[in-house]
Amino acid sequence: MSTTNHIGKPTSRVDGPAKVTGAAKYSAEFNVPDLTYGWVISSPIAKGKITKIHADEVLALPGVLKIFSHENVPSLAWFDRSYKDQVAPGGSPFRPLHDNEIKFSQQPVALIIAENFEVARYAASLLRIEYQEEKHETSLETKREEGYEPGSGKTGYMPPPPPRGNPDKAWEEAPHRMEAEYVHGAQHHNPMELFSTTAQFHSDGKITAYDKTQGVYNVQAYLTKIFGLKKDDCRVVNEYMGGGFGAGLRPQYQVFLAVMAALELKRSVRVTLTRQQMFSFGHRPHTLQYLKLATNADGTLAAVQHHALHETSQFEDYTENVVNWSGMLYQCDNVKLGYQLAKLDVYTPLDMRAPGAATGSIGLEIAMDEMAYEAGLDPLEFRLRNYAEMDQNMKKPFSSKKLRDCYHQGAAKFGWEKRTQAPGSMRDKDGKLIGWGIGGGVWDASQMKSAAKASITADGHLTVSSAAGENGTGTYTIMTQIAAETLGLPIEAVTFKLGDTDLPEAPLQGGSWTAASVGTAVKNTCEALGEKLLKLAQKMDDSPLKGAKLEDVEFVSGQIRLRTDASQSVVLRDVLQASGETKVEADSSAMPNMLKQQPYSMHSHNIVFAEVKVDEELGTVHVTRVVNAVAAGRILNLKTARSQVLGSVVWGISMALMEETVMDHKFGRYMNHNFSEYHVPVNADIHDIDVLFVEEEDDIVNPLGVKGIGEVGMLGVAAAITNAVFHATGKRVRDLPVMIDKLL
Structure with a gap:
């Protein structure tokens, strides 16, 4: 209908000026009238009960208005245990201040409301709470024999398909075989903007919640259900968000606390979590993956077996699609996939950029590299020999798939043909070991x-x-x-x-x-x-x-x-x-046009080429070059799309080399809950990153022909880097992140 061409052009962000000039308002920046401030008190124990709260001495402080806890929470603020937000997993959602039971470390146990922020923070330092501690369990390693299969019907979860062929026999009879376990610890989202809610109370009893969220309608549905409000009486606003990565998909407890306090006090309330408290809800789960691959004499896959076990909370069955990708990314007629959960005394994990796929691609793509070496094949050639022309999981053709073009264009851009196969065979002019590795992935086009x-x-x-x-x-x-x-x-x-x-x-x-x-x-x-x-x-x-x-x-x-x-x-x-x-x-x-889409499997694909340089004596690893080739349908904006993939690569570097939330199982507490010790890349860690978008037309996925890129661009990055480390050093690291001590 139009010939004015804007789609596809590298257009600068229209919201950029507002962000750089400060005109963009975030959830904690709305200066509403009669505003009070809340400070959340967090539990120091991982499991047990609150036995006494010494509130009187703190309430006597000038400026302190109220201390909310399980002892005085309004009866209005309770809701049916079966109520779930739009992305809630199976089980019973966590209900803040519901009772005296402690389910996880840093659980919110009280909310102090004061006339200003400083008084609220000071009052929190004085509030004494007594606990009866109980034995907790936060180690996934202890739950290896207690894993259970989640039921079907979980939000966003597709159980692994049934086995096909005879994977056990095929593995036993194949000339080339490998098996290994791959481990990746918990990660936390850590967006720059802290989670905050400014709950504005209006004279007619209505609420406007300026909330940090990735879904205003999801938060509205949550609040109206809990507090018995009509939709017209509860407006939720989020025009700008300083990073989410999935942390804002579910309503977090600060929005509940802020709105509860505003309704009770009939005043506006702002509740902002601290950086430490940002580690108290949701995380990419600690996961153990076991893979067995086998290859025929001609380099084709004879068998693929992939099993994953990851943590969930005691009160919800959080699920991810970790292993399913292993049955569709490569051609193989003998496949067995398994997925289990283990309950720990932690908060429920939460979707985190490319949930399931980011974890699963680490196991599969490192295993593919190991299998290539076992079969004596170049890792790229091995993938080309096992290229999947259809989705064997669903027995459907792809609506479009240009992964082969990604392989060829990415390899040409990277210069892959100059790679020598033997580990430790490449060095730079300064004598540092050079390693080249690849890894890729697939993500739903929804x-x-x-x-x-x-x-x-x-x-x-x-x-x-x-x-x-x-x-x-x-x-x-x-x-x-x-x-x-x-x-x-x-x-x-x-x-x-x-x-x-x-x-x-x-x-x-x-x-x-x-x-x-x-x-x-x-x-x-x-x-x-x-x-x-x-x-x-x-x-x-x-x-x-x-x-x-x-x-x-x-x-x-x-x-x-x-x-x-x-x-x-x-x-x-x-x-x-x-x-x-x-x-x-x-x-x-x-x-979506289900009639048109149903016969097809719809996905984005990518392949990542990574170069690392390793100091042989110190064991330090630097990622010096990355080429990420992506097939994601029509690209609406080359500039913002490239930015999305750049961010994905940076996060992949973080997953491979730095990022890990460390749990002290004695206390059941994440110990590095700050930006000082939770390591993410800085400018000096990032070097040359090239992003290639392969031309791909697809009129089946949607009328625009677009597929998502925010998540697929992250897949395979951590594996490519880890595989490059092996190529440089000959040391195969299967427990990420790759730290210096694992190489020395």
Whole structure:
């Protein structure tokens, strides 16, 4: 309908100026009237009971308004145990301040409300709470024999497919075999912005919650259910988010505490968690993976067996799709996949960028490297020999798959043909060992139900809105591009609004589905608006568009004109002025076309080439080059898409070499719960990163032809680096992250 081309161009972020000038407001920056401040008290023990809270001496402090605990929490604030938020796993969600039972270390046990932040923090340092401690268990290693298979129907979880072929026999009879266990410890999301809620209490009893979340409608549903509020009485807003990575998919306990206190005190309340408390909810689970691969004499896979065991809490069965990818990424007729959970005295793990796949790709892709060496094959050649032309798990063809092109283009860019096979055979001019490794992955291409609204005013300015999220991925920008292209307007003539329950409903921002889901709704809505504008244009005196159908016209440069004769046109601003309308509006929604999609398996793919340099004497590892080749359908914005993959690579470096939350099992507590000791990459750790987007057309996944990239870009990075370390040193590290002591 439009010939103004914005989609695909490397457009700068439309929200960039607001962020760099400070105009963008985050959840803890809304200065609402009559504001009070809350400070959360965290449990120092991992399991037990609260026996006494010495509240009186703290309540006597000037400025302290209230101390909430299980002893005085309002009866209003309780809800059915079966209630779940949109991404809750099976079991009973954690209910803050529900009773005196301690289920995990750093559990919130009290909330102090004061007139200002400093008094609340000081009061918290004085509050004495007595506990009766009980024996806890936080070590996954002790639960190896107690794993259990989760039931089906868990949110977002697909049980592994049944075994195919005869994997045990095929493994025993194959000429080349390997088996190994791979371990990756817990990780925490650690976005820059702390989790915070400013709960504004209005004189009519309504609440506006400015909350850090990746889904405003999810938080609204949670709050209305708990507090018995009507939707119209509970607005949730999040227009800007300083990083989420999945931590904001579920409502976190600070939003519950802030709204509870605001309703009880009939005053506005802000609750902000500390950096230490950011380690008290949700994390990528500690996982043990056991793999057995076997290869025929011709280098084709004879058998794949992949089993994973990971932690969950005592009160919920958190599940991830860790092993399923191993049955679809490579061609193999003998496959057995297994997945189990083990209950520990920790908070429920939580989706963290590429949940399941990021973990599973570490095990599978390191095992593939080991198998290639066992079979005497180059790791890239080994993958090409086992290229999967269809999804054997689902017995379906792929809607599109350009992974082979990723292999070839990535290898050419990296210079893979210069690699020598033997470990320790490559050095730089300074004598450092050089290692080259690869790893890849596959991620679902999903679309969710979404809605949007659009309006254009007499001055020709278009406003489009949907309650989508923006945690730094570029949602503001790509939705502006889609709207501008659909109606033929310049970028600066379009405003996109998001993150507010007063706007049309959109799904959680997760799963790499926002562009496909909300983008399609925006496109549909702008097309509906275009149809209204055409009808108004046809009512104008001497309109050159009389009798034209929507498919006969195009929207370009602020005009509607005939496709067959560009001189026959009308200016959009003239259309509105002639109609007498000050504004024209339209709304629409988008749902996946199940009839069209059902016969296919829909996924993004990637391959990562990594170079490391290792100091032979010190054991230090530096990632000096990375090439990440991605096949993810149509790329809406080359600049923001590249930025997404750059961030993925940085995180992959972090997973491989640095990032690990260390649990002291004596205390059942994460000990490095700060930015000082929880190590993530800094500028000096990051060197050359090249991102390649392979051309891939797919009209099945959605009308825009887009697939998600935020998660697939992270897959295989940690494995590629770990494999490169082996190529450099000859030492195979299977317990990540790769620390110096593991190489010396």
